[in-house]
Amino acid sequence: MLQYANNILSEDGIIYTGIDESSADGQEYLAEIKQEAIQEIGYFLKPGELFHAIAIRASKADTDAQEGFILDDLSRVLSNIESSTMGSESEEDFIHLFEDLDLTSTKLGRTEKAKNELIAKILSHLDNINFGLASSNSDVLGDAYEYLIAQFASGAGKKAGEFYTPQAISSVLAQLVTTGKDRLKSVYDPTCGSGSLLLRIAKEVEVGSFYGQEMNRTTYNLARMNMILHGVHYRDFNLCQDDTLEHPQHREQRFEAVVANPPFSAKWSANPLHLSDDRFSQYGKLAPKSKADFAFVQHMLYQLDDNGSMAVVLPHGVLFRGAAEGHIRQYLIADRNWLDAVIGLPANIFYGTSIPTCVLVFQKMQGTPR
Known part of the structure; x- marks a missing residue:
């Protein structure tokens, strides 16, 4: 000011x-x-x-x-x-x-x-600290805020996973969706937490607009503050607070890059009415009520533009669990050929959980199904 x-x-x-x-x-x-x-x-x-x-x-x-x-x-x-x-x-x-x-x-x-x-x-x-706010190349204030979020996450135990993705993982996801690009028109995170994953993409390429949704009110406020302190103009970010799967706030928009670290194996309604929802209808089955992992994948793919890239962190079980999840997985791979890569991650690298995880990378422009 x-x-x-x-x-x-x-x-x-x-x-x-x-x-x-x-x-x-x-x-x-x-x-x-x-x-x-x-x-x-x-x-x-x-x-x-x-x-x-x-x-x-x-x-x-x-x-x-x-x-x-x-x-x-x-x-x-x-x-x-x-x-x-x-x-x-x-x-x-x-x-x-x-x-x-x-x-x-x-x-x-x-x-x-x-x-x-x-x-x-x-x-x-x-x-008494000179944050260098007059320098257009300086982001000390934003970086300091993100450092404090990381320090809080390191001592917050299980709850930390709700609002912060470790920086090393954020960097991997950001690089995966920006490969070969210098600028992204829009980026989206349906479970944006404190917004650090979205901002990490801006360290790789120029970003036009940031979009995100977060269910937890306190975490949503952290994300807005994170954007402001990183110098993102208020017209260039659109963050909403609500349940993404039940009440998506950006469903009419499509994004050039989509990233997320959703809550692992979260519960959701799996209401049969969702079978008429364009996000889920083409798959024929819904993710199980006790594990919303593929529901987040379906939602993200719906929001992904045809020329876009998507990277999502999920528990290792999405690679082999059967029933409805096996059906959805087969549709993604055999029928649509959208899955581009699977990257295995070791155990004990996320806050609040010791389970092994993976990164799934999706591209809609993959050519004909195998």
Whole structure:
């Protein structure tokens, strides 16, 4: 926000933090900047609401208890970020973005004073770091956020698998769907978690638009924040929160690259009504209620463009389990010839599970069935 506002004000020879918010001239400047900021970067903050301003007030926590109490200020600023987008094109990407941030949690301290001191100390330390935000080649802030997600995942046990794919696996999937390409028009992850897998593709090639869906509300907020902190413009990502198999939000769209690390052998409804759903109807059978692995594959193939590539991580059992899964597997290979490669992965490489897994790679333009 600061960098954007300073660029607007450069012709007038003033800086954003030098604007007097209480003066008539200052309010006029702020009104004009807000209009442009909402349009271009999606949100707006006044000079006194910028991170540095809050951090300066936080630095007074040890010298002036009244001046240095910033928990209320911080809550207000986060609320203002969201409210500034109301009625604008960016509202969907910012609304309720900070709803999981609980500044009243006892994990931050037993008393309000202890909580304030901890937050103040964190803000002061962060304010002393040069994140190189002015450099167009720098993504320190986004990389730092992703590092923190990875560190949290490493200690989160079984739950980590719900929101984070290990970086080495993300890199493999990204390279598989970008081979021979310099740019992708669109990429899609139907179980996007924190969004790190989508962003990993952008490290391989230029990406036009990111699409994803995530069922868990907290994880969905992580993904939106991940996009924003990596500098992805709000118009260039479309993430939705809902059950992908039961309520797909992008079903009318087709994507040049599709990647996913779905929850292994998850349960789903397997409602017979799905047999009339275009995503599943051509197969003649649904994935079993106790194992949705092939349901995710069917959904992903439906969303994949004819010239696209798809890579998905699945439990090893999808390669040999029979019944409905065997029928679906035969249709994919013998009838459609969509399966391009199978890559076996060893056990103990995913958070929260020790089972061996595999990567299935699909291409719709495979030629005639074998």
